[in-house]
Amino acid sequence: MLRKLIKHEFRATGRVMLPLFLVLLVTSVGANFSARGMLDTRYKVLDVLGSLLVMAFAIAIFGVCVMSVVLMVQRFYKNLLQDEGYVMMTLPVSVHQHIWSKLIVSAVWFALTIVVVCLAACIVAFDVGFVQELIQGFRELFRELSQYLNAYYAINGTVIILEFLAICFVGCCVMCLQFYAALAMGHSSPNHKMAWSVLWFFALQFATQLLAGSLLALLDESWLHHLLLAWTEGWHLSGTAATQLMMLIVILGEVLYGAVYYFLTTWFLKKRLNLE
Amino acid sequence: MKWQFSNDAPIYAQLIAQIKVGIVSGAFPPGERLPSVRDLATEAGVNPNTMQRALTELERDGLVYSQRTAGRFVTEDQTMIDAAKRGLAEGHIQMFLAAMRRLGYGKEDILNLLRQENEKEETTHGDFDM
Amino acid sequence: MAILTCKGLSKRFGGTQALDQVDITIEPGRIVGLLGPNGSGKTTLIKLANGLLTPSEGEIRICGLVPGKESHACVSYLPERTAIPTWMSVTQLLDFYQDFYADFRRDAAEEMLAHLNIPPKQRIKQMSKGTREKVQLIMVMSRSAKLYLLDEPIGGVDPATRDYILSTIIGNYNPDAAVVISTHLIADVEKVLDDVVFINQGRIMLQASVDQIREEKGMSVDALFREVFKC
Numbered sequence: 001m002l003r004k005l006i007k008h009e010f011r012a013t014g015r016v017m018l019p020l021f022l023v024l025l026v027t028s029v030g031a032n033f034s035a036r037g038m039l040d041t042r043y044k045v046l047d048v049l050g051s052l053l054v055m056a057f058a059i060a061i062f063g064v065c066v067m068s069v070v071l072m073v074q075r076f077y078k079n080l081l082q083d084e085g086y087v088m089m090t091l092p093v094s095v096h097q098h099i100w101s102k103l104i105v106s107a108v109w110f111a112l113t114i115v116v117v118c119l120a121a122c123i124v125a126f127d128v129g130f131v132q133e134l135i136q137g138f139r140e141l142f143r144e145l146s147q148y149l150n151a152y153y154a155i156n157g158t159v160i161i162l163e164f165l166a167i168c169f170v171g172c173c174v175m176c177l178q179f180y181a182a183l184a185m186g187h188s189s190p191n192h193k194m195a196w197s198v199l200w201f202f203a204l205q206f207a208t209q210l211l212a213g214s215l216l217a218l219l220d221e222s223w224l225h226h227l228l229l230a231w232t233e234g235w236h237l238s239g240t241a242a243t244q245l246m247m248l249i250v251i252l253g254e255v256l257y258g259a260v261y262y263f264l265t266t267w268f269l270k271k272r273l274n275l276e
Numbered sequence: 277m278k279w280q281f282s283n284d285a286p287i288y289a290q291l292i293a294q295i296k297v298g299i300v301s302g303a304f305p306p307g308e309r310l311p312s313v314r315d316l317a318t319e320a321g322v323n324p325n326t327m328q329r330a331l332t333e334l335e336r337d338g339l340v341y342s343q344r345t346a347g348r349f350v351t352e353d354q355t356m357i358d359a360a361k362r363g364l365a366e367g368h369i370q371m372f373l374a375a376m377r378r379l380g381y382g383k384e385d386i387l388n389l390l391r392q393e394n395e396k397e398e399t400t401h402g403d404f405d406m
Numbered sequence: 407m408a409i410l411t412c413k414g415l416s417k418r419f420g421g422t423q424a425l426d427q428v429d430i431t432i433e434p435g436r437i438v439g440l441l442g443p444n445g446s447g448k449t450t451l452i453k454l455a456n457g458l459l460t461p462s463e464g465e466i467r468i469c470g471l472v473p474g475k476e477s478h479a480c481v482s483y484l485p486e487r488t489a490i491p492t493w494m495s496v497t498q499l500l501d502f503y504q505d506f507y508a509d510f511r512r513d514a515a516e517e518m519l520a521h522l523n524i525p526p527k528q529r530i531k532q533m534s535k536g537t538r539e540k541v542q543l544i545m546v547m548s549r550s551a552k553l554y555l556l557d558e559p560i561g562g563v564d565p566a567t568r569d570y571i572l573s574t575i576i577g578n579y580n581p582d583a584a585v586v587i588s589t590h591l592i593a594d595v596e597k598v599l600d601d602v603v604f605i606n607q608g609r610i611m612l613q614a615s616v617d618q619i620r621e622e623k624g625m626s627v628d629a630l631f632r633e634v635f636k637c
Binding site: 284 | 435436569572573577598599616617620621624625626628629
């Protein structure tokens with residue numbers, strides 16, 4: 001069922017995201033032409049056109065990134081909390097499956113957005129002198145890296161990259177969940193659902209800041225600080241091990257943080273659903 | 277076949293009456309296979325259980341019989357059909373007589389009125405359609 | 407086993423008591439009318455059966471199951487409003503239902519759509535309100551569910567569409583399933599019903615069969631309703 005939900009999610013969101021990606025790529029082609037020589041011709045018209053194309057490209061990049069987030073939020077409340085909810089929330093599917101399908105699909109679109117933005121940047125820079133320099137730079141980087149390349153660094157390198165990707169993925173999910181929880185909580189009210197959702201969002205953010213601040217204060221020059229120092233007294237960690245430990249701690253922290261929002265979202269969707 | 281329903285009698289009773297009319301008038305000829313309960317119910321716009329109840333009663337009366345897998349059929353027994361026709365006619369007549377008596381007509385007046393109305397019908401329509 | 411059972415079911419919204427100690431049993435093979443004025447609790451009861459709301463007190467069971475993922479698989483729900491995603495085309499909607507519901511009969515749905523001349527490539531948002539409602543109804547009735555919950559299926563549509571909807575309901579009759587029709591348009595629906603439940607201000611006022619009412623009280627359900635709910 002989860003696979004089917006994901007397929008359906010992609011169909012529903014792809015019809016917005018894919019055209020946006022196309023627009024971005026088209027404007028990047030336009031900006032490429034502009035960069036290639038439109039800007040210093042004798043013709044004023046081409047000059048203006050060139051600037052417009054570059055501006056379009058800049059707007060497109062901004063637009064695509066913003067739309068990614070907006071679409072993710074809008075999709076959640078439109079699909080589960082408004083009229084479509086009558087169909088979606090009566091499917092033979094659990095609330096958990098609903099939320100995970102949306103989280104996974106949102107994360108994929110965020111990742112794709114980054115990829116497409118990079119691709120667009122490459123297109124803009126295509127065949128302009130700077131690209132050759134970029135490629136040279138990469139070649140030199142690889143040569144340097146291959147010097148250090150041995151089993152230890154290869155394995156650790158890959159693990160660190162995987163951990164980094166995990167941090168990104170969990171981070172995406174956590175960001176989505178913050179919106180989802182606020183929406184689920186706000187829409188349980190009979191009136192002014194959106195207003196309540198916005199209020200809940202800020203209330204949750206505020207609560208988080210408060211908690212994080214207290215935690216930091218606790219860690220700094222307090223009994224916890226000394227306790228942790230005492231524990232790690234005899235530890236001698238190498239650079240890579242320390243990095244990995246750091247990353248695992250970050251992932252754990254993110255997961256715990258996300259878990260709170262996940263619980264809030266599922267509880268409100270299960271017990272306090274109030275479709276009008 | 278036009279299905280008409282009034283508000284006072286139970287629907288299954290009205291269905292029984294109307295199917296009888298259908299059989300007697302030839303809409304459901306003798307020996308003819310009746311549509312399935314669901315199809316009849318859809319046609320009449322009624323609940324299938326109600327249609328089933330009506331058909332079961334008609335089976336009990338002998339106007340309709342069912343064969344295991346083949347379905348339901350109208351009886352071929354013409355005397356049964358004639359008896360049903362007579363029964364329906366008597367019902368109409370009794371209602372007519374009751375209504376006329378409520379208006380204050382006596383037996384002779386009723387018969388005279390009937391004759392006059394019948395002649396009028398014949399001159400305006402030529403043939404008395406049945 | 408009874409398709410739907412409610413025991414002492416109550417639902418409170420803040421200060422309002424939407425349902426109060428509701429006891430109902432609905433057996434398979436019955437078409438039941440849930441009749442009451444607006445705001446009497448009909449929609450609340452249906453939403454509770456769907457798991458869209460959770461009870462404040464008492465219990466509700468669908469084929470013995472608590473409303474949830476499993477009961478959704480055997481309940482086919484027609485909401486009052488158009489809930490199908492409007493960006494989809496008819497074909498995509500058929501794919502959707504086929505994907506999620508094992509009991510969805512795609513051929514039956516396609517036949518009904520063809521009968522109404524609804525082109526498969528057309529998008530829901532391009533259709534008129536009446537056509538949208540018919541499409542939604544076709545999807546709901548094309549499932550071989552155990553319980554059909556129809557919330558005001560003939561409410562805002564013209565008489566011809568009403569006839570079509572009612573004949574679709576009759577035509578899909580399954581002696582193993584139950585159909586609950588919630589409406590306040592009783593005269594149109596009466597001939598199709600086996601049993602009726604009168605509900606007012608969250609309380610069950612009457613539960614009887616249509617035949618019983620006509621025989622014992624000598625009036626139609628519509629007339630009885632007018633009497634019971636006289637303002």
